[in-house]
Amino acid sequence: MKKNYALSHLLLTLSLLCIPILVHAQRDVYLVIGQSNAAGRGAIEAQDMVALSGVDLYNGTTWEAAQNTNAIHPDKETSDGGLNRYSTVRNTNQPQGLNFSYTFGRMLHDVTGNQIGLVVNAIGGSKIQEWEKGAPEGYYEEAISRINAALDLNGSTLKGILWHQGEANRSLSSYLTQLENLIFNLRTDLEMPNLPVIVGQISKQRTDNENFNTNIKKITDYTDAAYIPFTDYVTTDGLQTLDRTHFNSNGQRVLGYRYAAKALKMIYGYTYIENQVIYVKEDSFVRGGSHADKAQEVEDTNLTVRVKNYTTDQIRKGLLKFDIKDLTETSERLIVDATLMVNGNAPHKNTIDINFYDIDTTWSESTVTENNLVDGFTNLISYSTTTFDEDEDDDDNDGDVNELVHGGADLTEYIKDKYYLGTSIIALGLDAPINANYSFTISTKDDTANFELRPHIIISYIDTSIPPVLSNNTLVESEVFNSIKITNPVDDKLIISNNGIIGNVSIFSITGQQLKSKKINSSSGTLNVSNLPSGTYIVVIEHNNKKISRLILKN
Known part of the structure; x- marks a missing residue:
């Protein structure tokens, strides 16, 4: 019979979410x-070859500063100095390029201040069956051996496992x-039954x-019957690839940020707000040739971007x-x-490339033309390789049987820049490479049949205004909070008591929305x-600009 994990999952999670006050460097190992x-x-x-002072890589003997090198694989003539270069199971015929662990470690250190240790032991092309305990390949045993050797070094504590695999098993029903x-065996042999494990989706x-x-x-x-306690997953939405399977450099960097954000939420108690959607405010297109002075009315049609190199009339x-x-507020x-x-x-069924530019925001969708085009079509900020596939049933009812499978472009660094500048309005220009000979049509805000498919930006962030969540049994060493006690789970009333003064008490949803707030100004x-x-x-309990947070379960 399926167990009800709701309460046990929360209480076990709370036991993991203790935030230690470190007197000296403590290496959190993954x-x-x-x-x-x-x-x-x-x-x-170049940006990937900076030695990270707050992140260590286990090299089989000791810890060294995590750093990718400029080594080149002798046969493949591609990068071979990635963080998997010390793997004891690596395939020497395959290059070990940039992977997600570099930005994962960097972001964890930047947010927590903790020293991060990475033990990377992956092998390309491996199936999950080959990672089973006792499998002839020995991948499992090598992983256990390497992590134990790393943990034997002073100051090292295992915090979690990142598992990214599945391309070789995409159709395996028993996956x-x-x-x-696999997770049960890892936790058992490492003697950590609640060890956090984060897994990744594969290319979309x-x-x-x-x-x-x-x-x-x-x-x-x-x-669900497939539920595994103390696990989470990262999405691969919008990540670009080299070949529809392997993530390119930027895809790996963003994937590392996503793994880090899940670890910050799951292990360190930070509030991670995922998949906030901002829909397009205005959209338009311009045409070349004899149409260069005409404003294009989109209305209930689609935004078209077209490049045919042999005639300017075809440019959009x-x-x-x-x-x-x-x-940015x-x-x-x-x-x-x-x-x-x-x-x-x-x-037609095809693979197309789209370039995205940071353009001026002063244009209006009803007046902009090719001959009066806004500035900025030289400020390239991102690109997308977009694949189309047949949709014989015409699932979106638009009359076409060749449908967009994936149309994501990474805007992470661009949005970061705009956020830190406090920018309110942004504008993007789209076109295709100069030598392209194709067109594509994009659903717009005026396309009523496909309104939910209109262009949108998906943003995820750590909300640092909410302090890390502490375990309910944790004593907070300060003159303000000596021994906070909270009823948990709670029915109709949340009861709070403390040896010291409690100031303001607020309740937030798990996505960071404030729902209730009350001033206590008493010890209970x-x-x-x-x-x-x-x-x-x-x-969130606060007094004199000091805060602590707790997770609670409302019955």
Whole structure:
């Protein structure tokens, strides 16, 4: 019979969310295992070769500063100096390029201040069956051996495992069962039954990966038979690839941020707000040739971007405008990633490239023309390789059977810059490379049949205004909070008591929305929560500009 994990999952999670006050450096260690995207296939660039003072890499003997090198694989002539270069199971015929662990470690250190240790032991092309305990390949035993050797070094504590694998098993019906067995064995042999494990989806640029990516979400759903306690997953929405399977350099960097954000939420108690959507505010396109002085009315049609190199009459450029003031209204957000999503179709099955530019925001969708084009079409900020596939059933009812499978462009660094500048309005220009000979059509805000598919930016961030959540049994060493006690789980009234003064008490949803607030100004008090639905909430207690947070379960 399926166990009800709701309360036990919350209480066990609370036991993990203790934030220690460190007197000296403590190395928080993570084991990174899986297949080629964990091994790394991204090109290593100058920004990836900086030695990270707050992140260590285990080299088989000792810890060294985590740093990618400019080594080149002798046969493949691609980057071979990635963080998987010390793997004892690596395939020497395959390059070890940039993987996600570099930005993962950097972001964890930057946010927590803790020294981060990485033990990377992946192998490209491996199947989950080959990672089973006792399998002839020995991948499992090597992972256990390496992590134990690293943990024997002073000051090292295992905090979690990152598992990124699945391309070789995208159609394996028993995958989730085998993943559960793998995690059980790892936790048992490492003597950590509640060890956090974060797994990754695989590329969304292949339609045959869809079922795998959908199923992997089930491990976090305690109502599902596939639920595995103390696990989470990261999405691969919008990540670009080299070949529809292996993430490119920028895809790996963003993937690392996503892994780090999940660890910050799951292990260190930070509030991670995921997948906030900002829809397009204005959209238009301009045409070349004899149409260069005409404003194009989009209305209920689609925004078209077309490049045919042999005639300027065929040129179309797209323009998108977004209002991001709700994001930039506070300075207490750490942007994790931002992805522009466009959806539409092409007149033929193809793979196309789209360039995205940071353009001037003063244009109007009803007046802009090619001959009066706004500035900025030289400020390239991102690109997308977009794949189309057949849709014989015409699922979106637009009359086309060649549909957009994936249309994401990474805007993470661009949105970070705009956020820190406090920018309210941004505008993007779209076109295709000079030598392209194709067109594509994008659903717009005026396309009523596909309104939900209109261009939008998906943004995730750490909300640093909410302090890390502490365990309910933790004593807070300060003159303000000596021994906070909170009823948990709670029914209709939240009862709070303390040896010292309690100031303001606020309740937030798990996504960071403030729901209730009350000034206590005493050593005890209550807060009526009878009108809150059952679920998990964050309680923030503050006094004299000092805060602590707790997770509670509302029955």
